[in-house]
Amino acid sequence: YGVYEVEGRLAGWLRRVRVARAFDGGVYAITAEEYSRGRGNLRVMREALEGGARIVQYREKEKSYRAMYEEARAIRELCREYGALFVVNDHVELALMVEADGVHVGQDDWPVEEVRRVVGPGMVVGLSTHGPAQAQEAVERGVVDYIGVGPVFPTSTKKDVCAPVGLEYVAYASREVRIPWVAIGGIKEHNLDAVCELGARCVAMVTEIVGAEDVRGKVRRVRERVEGWRERG
Ligand code: 3NM
Numbered sequence: 001y002g003v004y005e006v007e008g009r010l011a012g013w014l015r016r017v018r019v020a021r022a023f024d025g026g027v028y029a030i031t032a033e034e035y036s037r038g039r040g041n042l043r044v045m046r047e048a049l050e051g052g053a054r055i056v057q058y059r060e061k062e063k064s065y066r067a068m069y070e071e072a073r074a075i076r077e078l079c080r081e082y083g084a085l086f087v088v089n090d091h092v093e094l095a096l097m098v099e100a101d102g103v104h105v106g107q108d109d110w111p112v113e114e115v116r117r118v119v120g121p122g123m124v125v126g127l128s129t130h131g132p133a134q135a136q137e138a139v140e141r142g143v144v145d146y147i148g149v150g151p152v153f154p155t156s157t158k159k160d161v162c163a164p165v166g167l168e169y170v171a172y173a174s175r176e177v178r179i180p181w182v183a184i185g186g187i188k189e190h191n192l193d194a195v196c197e198l199g200a201r202c203v204a205m206v207t208e209i210v211g212a213e214d215v216r217g218k219v220r221r222v223r224e225r226v227e228g229w230r231e232r233g
Contacts, residue, residue: 011122018101019124019145022085023180025230026054027223028204030089031075032157033060036210044210045075049082051219055182057104057204059089072098087126092118102126102145107134112143128184130162132172139179148204149173151185152195157206161185167198174199189222196229 001009029048031041045056056079058072072088076098079086087102088095092115095103102124105115115125128148129135138147151164164185173181183195184204195203203226212218 008121011120015122015124015145018085019180022054023146023182023202025223025227026182026202027052027209027219027226028055028057028182028184028202029053029209029219030057030059030204030206032206032210035157035207037213041071042074042078044215046078047215048209048219049078049084051216052223053082053084053209053219054223055085055087055202055204057087057089058094058100059206061090065094068094069097072100076100085124087124095119095123104128104148112138112141116143130165131169132176135173135177135181139177144179146180146182147173147177148184149177149181149200150183150204152183153186153191155186155206158185167194170195170198170200189218189225192222192225193229196226201226201230 029045031045033041036044056075058075060068072094076086085101087104088100089104090109092103092110096119103115103119104126105112106128112125112127124145125143126146127138127144129138135147138144149169151161152167152170154164155161170183182202182204183200187195187203187205188208192203209215209218
């Protein structure tokens with residue numbers, strides 16, 4: 001192989017190891033300032049990291065590029081301190097600009113092959129999926145590092161999201177999906193066990209985390225529960 005090909009393969013291998021580690025018993029926190037009780041994204045994500053979040057996604061649709069750049073950079077620095085993965089939602093250019101660990105896209109965003117081509121072998125690419133057919137396609141295309149599985153329960157956080165796909169899709173993912181995946185959509189502390197019981201080992205939450213009075217305590221409890229399920233096998 002040429003030296004660049006070796007470098008690319010190594011970068012890809014390191015990337016997959018990092019994702020596998022973060023997602024195995026991980027809590028995936030996502031920003032949403034409108035549900036954060038007047039607290040800023042940076043403060044809320046700092047508390048989530050203190051509580052043990054392993055993946056942080058910067059999800060922002062309203063702010064200017066400059067404001068997103070400043071905020072995302074600050075959160076990226078925090079994630080490095082805590083050894084957590086930092087992922088930017090939708091905005092590939094912002095992810096590159098702030099040297100995020102990864103970028104997360106939805107079904108209606110850029111094709112994942114194009115995202116991979118632009119970000120290169122070193123960056124994590126995640127994709128939202130809303131049913132077995134999309135999961136299968138994502139795995140077969142072989143481009144993404146992980147998929148989102150949801151919405152498991154009803155949620156009003158994502159405006160354009162489809163109807164809940166339910167726990168059946170979680171069960172399907174446990175059986176069939178051979179890349180890291182994260183359950184998302186309406187997951188709360190009180191329904192967490194139902195999701196983990198079916199095999200989820202990484203859970204993403206928006207309102208349950210950012211809307212918690214005690215973000216740190218919330219994430220810590222959720223992480224302990226998810227890790228407990230992982231240890232049980
Ligand atoms: N993506 P909450 S559901 C951002 O199914 C997002 O892909 C989803 O928010 C998907 O935890 C969702 O507050 C919103 O229900 C999840």
